[in-house]
Amino acid sequence: MLYLLFLLAHLFAALMFIGTVFFEVLILASVHKQLPARVMLLVEQGIGRRARALMPWVLLVLFGAGIGMVWLRYLPVLAAPSSSAFGALLTLKLILAASVLMHFLLTVWLMRRGRVSAAYLRFVHLSLFCHMVAIVLLAKSMFYITW
Numbered sequence: 001m002l003y004l005l006f007l008l009a010h011l012f013a014a015l016m017f018i019g020t021v022f023f024e025v026l027i028l029a030s031v032h033k034q035l036p037a038r039v040m041l042l043v044e045q046g047i048g049r050r051a052r053a054l055m056p057w058v059l060l061v062l063f064g065a066g067i068g069m070v071w072l073r074y075l076p077v078l079a080a081p082s083s084s085a086f087g088a089l090l091t092l093k094l095i096l097a098a099s100v101l102m103h104f105l106l107t108v109w110l111m112r113r114g115r116v117s118a119a120y121l122r123f124v125h126l127s128l129f130c131h132m133v134a135i136v137l138l139a140k141s142m143f144y145i146t147w
């Protein structure tokens with residue numbers, strides 16, 4: 001029952017995080033060309049404010065529930081990651097998740113110093129987008145692929 005709770009919390013937090021990254025890259029990026037720069041700036045400031053308030057909590061639930069699931073079920077698998085396809089793919093997923101966390105912490109650190117440029121944000125969004133695609137592929141295929 002506790003595992004199911006962690007799994008559902010992880011899934012909903014992942015939906016929110018992945019959805020936000022996909023929205024930024026696939027929708028917001030192309031709206032740039034259709035709106036005046038001044039309007040776009042206001043839209044981005046509004047979205048940025050909301051994201052900065054919400055995302056730390058989403059990440060807390062995502063990582064907290066993920067760690068909870070590993071602790072309840074997958075510690076033995078992760079102790080010998082190379083001895084099963086599941087262990088190897090889960091390990092790869094966790095490395096990518098750690099990299100996502102690094103992106104987040106680095107961006108917060110740079111924002112506090114006022115050193116975040118539009119080019120940097122574009123790069124981070126694109127990089128996170130690639131991470132999300134890989135993480136979802138790994139999260140689902142690790143249950144089906146064997147070698």
Ligand code: HEM
Pocket residue numbers: 007010011014017018062063065066067069070074094096097098100132135136139140
């Ligand atoms: C950016 C961070 C992360 C994203 C986007 C993410 C996303 C996902 C998704 C979409 C699933 C599939 C859930 C399902 O359909 O049932 C999943 C499963 C899983 N995730 Fe994550 N995850 C992230 C970080 C983590 C972390 C940090 C851990 C552990 C430390 C973790 C551990 C797991 C485990 C163990 C499963 C398998 C659950 C099961 O079906 O039994 N994840 N993740």
